[in-house]
Amino acid sequence: MKFLSIALKDLKELIRDKRGLIFILFFPLLLIVVFGFAFGGMGQSNQQYNLAIVNYDEPATLPTSNETTNYGDNLTQLLKDVTYQGNSSAHMFNVTTMSESEADSLLKNRKIDAVLIIPANYSRSVVALINNTIQTTSNPLSSVNTSPVTSTLIIRGDTGYINFGTSQGILVGVLSEYQDKIETSTQNMVKGTPGASSIQYISYDVQPMAGTKNFTNFDFLAPGIMVFAILMLATTVAANLTREVEQGTLARLKLSKMTGFDLLFGGMLPWSLIVVAQVLILFIVAVAVGFNWQGGLNSIVLAIFAGIIGGIASIALGMIIAAFAKNDRQASNLGILVTVPISFLVGAFFQLPNLVVWGFQFNDFLPWTHTLNALRATLIYGGGWDAISSQIAASALLTVILFIIGLILFSKSRLSVDN
Amino acid sequence: MTDYIIETQNITKKFNGFTAVDGLSLQINRGEVFGFLGPNGAGKTTSIKMMVGLLKPTSGQVKIDGQDMRKLDKGIIGVCPQELVLWDNLTCAESLKLMGDMYQVPKAITEERVKKLLDDLFLTDKADTLVKNLSGGMKRRLNLALGLVHHPQIVVLDEPSEGLDPQSRRVLWEYIRSLRDDEGKTVILTTHLMDEADRLSDRVAIIDHGKLLRLDTPDNLKKEIGEGDIVEITLSDSEKISEVTEALKEIEDVLSVFEADGKVNLRGLNVISKLPQILENLEKNSINVADISMRHNTLEDVFIYLTGTSLRE
Structure with missing residues (x-):
């Protein structure tokens, strides 16, 4: 040896x-x-990233209110309004909705930084999430959802492009916060927490995202x-x-x-x-x-x-x-x-x-x-x-x-x- | 088993057209101290490198114990290089153990040998001292020990006394003798110190310009260029050296007269009886003598006689 x-x-x-x-x-x-x-x-102004949204979402109906909502549009609006922490006038994204082929073409030319593709069953999965949250909040022992609907949002971009890296990082943070907020607001509604409402919590109660200030x-x-x-x-x-x-x-x-x-x-x-x-x-x-x-x-x-x-x-x-x-x-x-x-x-x-x-x-x-x-x-x-x-x-x-x-x-x- | 442990057969080494070693053929006997002498650039180190397998000859062959060099068991040769080749951030004991491991010596035997080598070379107190903190003499002794830890049959010492004080040199000489006398090793010694080669070597090879000039015992070499004594004369006017050299050649029984180190070097039999004649000759030519000394013929005289006095760099 x-x-x-x-x-x-x-x-x-x-x-x-x-x-x-x-x-x-x-x-x-x-x-x-x-x-x-x-x-x-350090001292740098918060950059706005060009985000294309391809929305294939089909509206779904909330069983609690029988109201039909397109949560894909809801999410699009939220991304348009989201601002950097500590600077409410600095929007994170310049959002444009377009077709997938148009988005891919712009992506290749780096005219946009990232594409968010919202699938057709997105609203149904949000509704399923709300139903599941209501069920588990009102009856904690029944934690299994009998009909889970999952949807996958696609964030597409050029991984060798710095702006994609940064914008997708922010997007992941916003989307995860969005889902957390749906769950928290649903739980508050079921428990009767003052101020909670069935529709507003899903829409776009835009808050600056914690952590994005330093991204x-x-x-x-x-x-x-x-x-x-x-x-x-x-x-x-x-x-x-x-x-x-x-x-x-x-x-x-x-x-x-x-x-x-x-x-x-x-x-x-x-x-x-x-x-x-x-x-x-x-x-x-x-x-x-x-x-x-x-x-x-x-x-x-x-x-x-x-x-x-x-x-x-x-x-x-x-x-x-x-x-x-x-x-x-x-x-x-x-x-x-x-x-x-x-x-x-x-x-x-x-x-x-x-x-x-x-x-x-x-x-x-x-x-x-x-x-x-x-x-x-x-x-x-x-x-x-x-x-x-x-x-x-x-x-x-x-x-x-x-x-x-x-x-x-x-x-x-x-x-x-x-x- | 052959009589010769090393045999070089007409080895030549060329570097970009320059011939460093030119058809060197020699045999080194088992269990002898073999002195290898030559001026700087004579081809000693190149020859040694070919003998130990670090350099491929351009032509010719080196045989170790009758075997081709390329088929050699690497443990048979130990080398103490001219430069200090040590790991500064290892201790003496760690360095020796490393070399033991590299030659695949079993751990227990390595431990034993390390202890003995440190003891023989007066390094026991420094066993756990980092090499970078050793004195020059200690580093030299460790440099030697590193070539011996695997118990080689042949030990190559390339100018081992370089930079040593007289005390350390004597320790080294004793050790070299013990390698031959007590352990039966063959020692190849290259040195610039003629005294060292004379005292230690059983036989001496003198090479220059890559060629073997002489190979014999120190005594025979001294006899070959004339038994007798050397008179060295320092003149008050050094410009007259050539004139004096020519004049002294006329004296009967003078074997050679030449200039060496700014002095007139005269060699001859029974020189003491010639001294009056020499002084008379100088006086006749109006030459003032600053100093005159007489000594026995040495290996250095042989070396200078054979290789000349011009500088080699």
Whole structure:
């Protein structure tokens, strides 16, 4: 188990070089803090997002009042009226109703930021929700609804577009608040709470949404910055490995029975711990500078998992860079030369036009693309394991491939007998 | 089992047209201290690297214990490189244990060897000290120990005394002798210190421009360029060195006269009886002598005689 001895050696070296360790762990923080302040909405006016609504909803009748209502129209009006917290004149959305094909066309040209598609059975599902709430409030023991009607509202948009990220974040918040309000108002009506009425609570008693005041571009950018910080780790790994070459300690190890796998896999283990620490610190700082994410603690756990796989991919990239650099300065320069373009290719800051290779988009071959997709899916869109598992799998597979390439290149250039 | 533990067969190494080692053929006996001498850039380190398997020869073959280098069990050779090759943030004991693990030495045996090596090289007190906090001499000794922890049959020491004070050097010399005498190891020693090579080596190879110039025992080498003594004359007027060198060559039984380190170096048999004649010759030519000294012929004289006095960088 020579790789374990190498892992232990590298871990001791990393921990004992305190200055180096602080730099490795805290350098990415600088990025987060700078971007947090730059895009975190400090003094920034609340932006209005262009929202298209495609309303397929058919009216439904409330059994309590026999009144027929189109709750899709109701929701549309609510979205038109919703304003930012603390600024009642600043509307969150510029709402236009249109057909689905028209909306898709505008979406492609980024003339609108998001499309909300209200399904035909939306009103029926709202009525079912109200009935169910009435039933469970008046008779708490009968909690099962005999005829549940569920409807799915679709929020459609370009996930690589920052405005979609922000507007869908607000939308999810508004829609969830809307449903909560229906339930609360129905319960109040059944219990006879003063002020509650059967119709008004469903319509649009618009209140500023808590939390939306701070929903900023930074929230959409944060996963990209995290991926950039994770990518930068490749530079540090490359510089460390090259230092081993420069100091001659690699030649000493090369004379022994150590294999390339022992050196690189052993080296990967302590670096993986660094990745875990780095990802955790990144999250803590991101939240401290105002990062709002969806999905609660579950999203954070999933995001850390995705981040760790991305970090391991960066370690593998560092090995590839170290196979070509002659000294640690060269490794750092080469590292920056490689990681910065990759960060743009994967869309960490903004999406570049995609190159198509063998029918695939080029950036699909980069593990960090999938890391970023997973981070965005869970942190911005509140997706769970099902939403990110395919991205995690792709990222892990590409990381293994990258590690094998790193192993072959490093062994060939650094561990074979010199010519 | 062959008599030679290392045999190089006409090995040549070329770098972009420059020939660093040119058809080097030599045999190193089992259990001897083999001195490898040559000026800077003579090809010593390149030759050593080919012998230990760090560098592929452009042509020729290296055999270790009768086997081709490429089929070699890596544990057979231990190397103490010229530079300090250490992990600054590991302790002495951790560094040694790491190398033990890398050579797949069983843990218990490694522990035992680490203890002995630290003891033999006067590092026991520093076992748990980080390498970066050791003195230069201690680092040198650890550098050596790291090449020995796996108990190699062949130990390659590339300028091991570089930068050591006389006390540390003597500790090292004793240790090198014990490697040969007590443990039966073959030691290949490259050094710039002629005194060191003379005292420690059973045989010495002198190479220059990548070629083997001489290979023999230190005594035979000294005999080869003439038994006898060396007279070194420092002139008041150093510009007259060439003139004096030419004049002294005329004296009978003088074997060689040349300039070395700003002095006239005269070698000959029974030089003490020639001293009056030498001084007379200088006086006749109106040469003032600032200093004159006499000593026995050394390996350094052989080295300078064979490789010349011009600087090699």
